[in-house]
Amino acid sequence: MxxxxxxxxxxxxxxxMVRHFGTWMRERHDMHFAYETGSFVAITAADGSPVEPAAAFAMLDEFFPAEMERQTxxxxxxxxxxxxxxxxxxxxxxxxxxxxxxxxxxxxxxxxxxxxxxxxxxxxxxxxxxxxxxxxxxxxxxxxxxxxxxxxxxxxxxxxxxxxxxxxxxxxxxxxxxxxxxxxxxxxxxxxxxxxxxxxxxxxxxxxxxxx
Structure with missing residues (x-):
């Protein structure tokens, strides 16, 4: 059977993942990821300008696998x-x-x-x-x-x-x-x-x- x-x-x-990705983006790129909105591309630069979706997804390639140990x-x-x-x-x-x-x-x-x-x-x-x-x-x-x-x-x-x-x-x-x-x-x-x-x-x- x-x-x-x-x-x-x-x-x-x-x-x-998203909470740790957000912390890493702040530390590494001085960007704010409003992950609580439910949108993966709700990211702003230090001057408040929106970050292009392509740039947001490119940062995933930085996070994985180098920063995976952050995940809980x-x-x-x-x-x-x-x-x-x-x-x-x-x-x-x-x-x-x-x-x-x-x-x-x-x-x-x-x-x-x-x-x-x-x-x-x-x-x-x-x-x-x-x-x-x-x-x-x-x-x-x-x-x-x-x-x-x-x-x-x-x-x-x-x-x-x-x-x-x-x-x-x-x-x-x-x-x-x-x-x-x-x-x-x-x-x-x-x-x-x-x-x-x-x-x-x-x-x-x-x-x-x-x-x-």
Missing amino acids: TRPLLICDCDEVLLH LVPAAAEALAAIARQADIVILTNLGDHCRDHRITQLAAHGINHRVETNRGGKGDPVARLVAEYGPSVTVFVDDLAVHHESVAKHAPSVHRLHLVAEPAMAHNVPPAPFAHARIDDWEGARDWIVQRFADNLPADTEGMPA
Whole structure:
């Protein structure tokens, strides 16, 4: 009998990122990142002028992997994954370049999280579909903080249950529920229970009520 499968994002799901990225940008570039707005490009220079989105994304390549040690564990995340791993396979699907994969594995292991890590660029629907085909799970749950990835998974792997989780409290209240997710839960105790219940139900995701 095949096991269930959990496919889980990392940044702002398992590890806090934006608050530490903001601190680093202030220290390194004298810029202010208003991450609590929920916008990744809400960045201003020291003179108050807005920073172009391209420059903001370029700074990510400075932060990863050199500054990854700044990141901290989301409360109850490691404990939830340990409990889920007793009955399911787990893959961490993270949108980082391939050159960051070993760094992410080491980083997660330092927090007691030792599961397969896959890096990705762009939408996560295709890699989720490939993982489902590879594992042949009885049921699959996908967890991510970004609505765009829930939409991508809904398109390419509609039978997968999709949980929207934004772990940064200062940002979560400004981020609306992802339209293509089946549920929104921002803490790992609640998320663990929701995931385990999907496994227990052993049914594919219900596509009714999802946006066209």
